[in-house]
Amino acid sequence: MAETMQGPQATPQETEAERRRKEAYFTASQGQLIWARFRKNRSAMIAGTILLVLILMGIFAPFLSPYDPTIKGRNADYTNGAPQIPRFCDEAGCSMRPFIYGVKRERSLATNFRWVTTIDTEDRRYVQFFVEGDEYKMFGMTFDTHLFGVDEGFIHLFGTDDTGKDIFSRTLHAIYTSLAVGTLGVLISFVMALIIGGIAGYFGGVIDGVIQMVTDAIRTVPIIPLFMALAAFIPQEWSSETRFFFISIIIGFINWPTLARRVRTHLLVERNQEYVLAAQLQGAGAGHIIGRHLLPSFTSYIIVDLVISFPYIVLSETALSFIGLGLKDPVNSLGVMLQNTTSADVLLNYQWYFIPVFFFIALVMAFVYVGDGLRDAADPYSSSKK
Amino acid sequence: MTAPLISVSDLTVRFHTDEGLVTAVDRVSFDIAPGEVLGLVGESGSGKSVTAKSLMRLNGDNTVYDPASRITVNLPDGPVDVLGLRRERDLRVVRGGAISMIFQEPMASFAPAITVGDQMVEQLLIHTTMSKAQAKELSIEMLARTGIPEPARRFDQYAFEFSGGMRQRAMIAMALSTKPRLLIADEPTTALDVTIQAQVIDLMKDLVRDFGMGILFITHDLGVIAQTADRVAVMYLGRIVETGTVRQVIRHPAHPYTLGLINALPKLSDLDAPLTPVPGDIPSPLNRPPGCVFHTRCPVAIAGCYVEEPAMRPARDGHLAACHLTEEAVTEGMTA
Amino acid sequence: MTAQADTPPVIAAENLTVSYTLGHGLLATKTRLNAVDNVSITIERGSFFGLVGESGSGKTTLGRALLRAAPISGGHVIYRDDEVRYDLAALSKPELKDYRKRAQLIFQDPYAALSPRMTVRDIIAEPLEVMGLTKTRQETDARVREIAAKCRLNLEHLRRFPHAFSGGQRQRISIARALVSGPRLIVADESVAALDVSIQADVLNLLKSIQREMGISFLFISHDLSVVAHVCDHVAVMYLGQLVETAPTRTLFARPRHPYTSALMSAIPSLDPDDDSQAEKLEGEVPSPTNPPPGCKFHTRCRFAQARCKAEAPALREIEPERFVACHFAEEFDFSRDHAAAPAEA
Secondary structure (H helix, E strand, C coil), X not given: CCCCXXXXXXXXXCCHHHHHHHHHHHCCCHHHHHHHHHXXXXXXXXXXXXXXXXHHHHHCHHHHCCCCCCHXXXXXXXXXXXXXXCEEEECCEEEEEEEEEEEEEEEECCCCCEEEEEEEEEEEEEEEEEEEEEEEEECCEXXXXXXXXXXXXXCCCCCECCCCCEHHHHHXXXXXXXXXXXXXXXXXXXXXXXXXXXXXXXXXXXXXXXXXXXXXXXXXXXXXXXXXXXXXXXXXXXXXXXHHHHHHHHHXXXXXXXXXXXXXXHHHHHHCCHHHXXXXXXXXXXXXXXXXXXXXXXXXXXXXXXXXXXXXXXXXXXXXXXXXXXXXXXXXXXXXXXXXXXXXXXXXXXXXXXXXXXXXXXXXXXXXXXXXXXXXXXXXXXXXXX | CCCCCEEEEEEEEEEEECCEEEEEEEEEEEEECCCCEEEEECCCCCCHHHHHHHHCCCCCCCEEECCCCEEEEEECCEEEEHHHCCCHHHHHHHHHHCEXXXXXXXXXXXXXXXXXXXXXXXXXXXXXXXXXXXXXXXXXXXXXXXXXXXXXXXXXXXXXXXXXXXXXHHHHHHHHCCCCCEEEEECCCCCCCHHHHHHHHXXXXXXXXXXXXXXXXXXXXXXXXXXXXXXXXXXEXXXXXXXXXXXXXXXXXXXXXXXHHHHHCCCCCCCCCCCCCXXXXXXXXXXXXXXXXXXXXXXXXXXXXXXXXXXXXXXXXXXXXXXXXXXXXXXXXXXX | CCCCXXXXXXXXXXXXXXXXXXCCCCCCCCEEEEEEEEEEEEECXXXXXXXXXXXXXXXXXXXXXXXXXXXXXXXXXXXXXXCCEEEHHHCCHHHHHHHHHHXXXXXXXXXXXXXXXXXHHHHHHHHHHHHCCCCCHHHHHHHHHHHHHHCCCCHHHHXXXXXXCCHHXXXXXXXXXXXXXXXXXXXXXXXXXXXXXHHHHHHHHHHHHHHHXXXXXXXEEEXXXXXXXXXXXXXXXXXXXXXXXXXXXXXXXXXXXXXXXXXXXXXXXXXXXXXXXXXXXXXXXCCCCCCCCCCCCXXXXXXXXXXXXXXXXXXXXXXXXXXXXXXXXXXXXXXXXXXXXXXXXX
């Protein structure tokens, strides 16, 4: 008969490594289990890597980009310029260092004395790394070193737009802006959703009913007309930063109902779990139950919800900026950059304007895949299995 | 000797899981003759549900059937190899046509937003060539047959308007309306009150007699098996450890697990007997013991049990047990 | 039996009623549901008291009411141990807090009763922390280890999370959690129903050893008569919120004095395939608790019902010492026609 309770059956053939692996599984906290499951999902891991790269590109944008993305850093001699891809070899021979060709701008007879830019294949400009360039601020400190540049003139990996601004630099900064708006919006949504959804879910009853009505009412508000109205309200004098915060806050406000509903649902479910009743029967107060049982129980869900709402917020901001109701130059986000792509001229002649689109798609898809992967990793754990 | 209704041979089912390839059913073989009730007894983790679902190919996408497994259903038109079926159309024959299944949670089998009658008619329309009116008539008749009062009125009601016992009867009615040759009952009475359970068991026995179909009755309750089944197979960790007629297995258990189960049951006839659990815990299916799957909990295990897997040896005519020890040795060892 | 005749019972419930009003909103008609209807039971100190019934019987609600997890709408429930005496229907807030230390609950579902994000050690320690029973972490740890050892959980297990354990093991963790505050009364609500038979015996043996060694009184709620017959010293049978019969276990099972008890016993499928003693199976369904039959609530399904049963509800009478039955004809009829003595099984 059983004397001690048997844990995992340790058959004689079990190796030490197997035993340790099993013990790790038994003592793994929920976070560790979710991470272990997430790691096995290949598409999620790839998306996660891409997401990480993009985020780092955004954070270190001022360092990674050779020039200031605003008018300050523009190259007046090379407007609507095609991308300059560094190469190692040409007719004159190969070199260890990558180089690009210099460009010259002159008034040409052929085009009725309009500016024409020609590429001078004799003029090699070597790409250098860690060059000194425009000053920028990062993490509160001022730097002036950029990852790469050329010894003379400019290098435009993604080409330039109609005023000569470097699209590569603008893209990287745009990623940062979009992410910043997204983060701010998500944070605002989240805090509001947690409070409002939390109250509705925990207390239930009449309070829940009233909050539900309010939430649903807000959800029905159509975004575009709302923004059009708001855009009319925004004074022209507001600086781009203020405008930036304003847009983020508004987007956060629009999105909280969805999150709040999720929080409420999670709470309603968890509140009726038997282990909550067990805590109540020990005389635990509401604070203890919320802090010790309810909140941890849906932390994983909330993180998944946050990651999944991120692309929606980025999309909202992009869409709004695209139609001119959101951020405006000089603050550029991916949406603002996409605004410039709407003319036929661009479509026919300056296709490199579309490069930011790929970054945008990559960013949103990466979020979606990571969110999905997280949700799949979190779900199996929460369903009780026999 | 008539051909069996269904013949399962060397069924091995594995699943792809996070932790690797898990064997849920290991070389299970049994036959069910027409009009026979075979009880499949086992506890959680024994693989009995997976076995049942395999007969209708209802297991999930991550299922891997071993190439050596065979499930053959003998229909009037000829035998059907269930595991070899590829197209949805062909699978329909075994799903609800020749084979029907009833489940433990009757609330889960009925769609909540459609009336019970509509669901029964839908099933008939899929599997037979009846008209809608004929299907309705047959459905009401089946509801009456399973003892539901006012069947015509109940036909138009929703599942939530039925009580637990009645829902189970309605599910039986629905399962039987296509006149299946084999009925698989997966823990049909576990969720019911004991007085309702008794009614449902009686109902099933009557139906077997009237319809002449076979039943695969899955449960963990040996008492229900004793009253309902003709033959029984005891499963543990995916293997069948003992099989025989109900009288043989319950009165003269030859396998230590079966004997352990019987001893662990509280019996009204002997209130002084101590409750003796089967020692230890069921191993995880990821960690199936070598040799005899039961040896880690077996009170009478010998050295050979760790190493060599026992074959099914006959204890008497028609009664087989997978144990290295003889029935006498087992009984002696466990009562000592 | 470990109960002593002169010590007061740990629970003495008199005319206990728990009723709910159904029907939400302003326009819905409100119906009254008596989940527990006028029940009087006495649980002796140190006894293992069984409460049996099917769905709708109110047994779970009664158990919850004894723990003040369900509202007491009427009657008195007196709890007494060596230190205090409480009327559960009229507890002040500090009294309720104190009562929580003395009465605990073990749930049915081992998978839902444990917080999946806490280690076993934390789960067992939680009552100590919430109730403020220990002052230092060492004290808590020592007490957790002591109780865990009683439930055959070792140090290794304490570090793990619930997902590492099987149903039976989880139930042991639930039991440990219930024991850690030193209760005198434990309500086990279908605590073995979700377990495999081979594990069930193990957990039941653990509960009995706790009763013996620690002198704790148990209210064991179950629908499984066979289990109750083996572990309980006293049994009460409920139907539709009312008590129909209560007696010492052996006496009850030797000869039931209420038709419902008899029907329950004969409905248990016998392990003997040749046992044809089919004492008539109860026909019909359990009536809705919101609309109970008049007179004796069981009369609609009772083979022995007479005119009087429909008109007059029978009172719970003591027909023998310690034996109470609510039936007009308890003495006249022999309900267990086929169960004069329980049948011999395989």
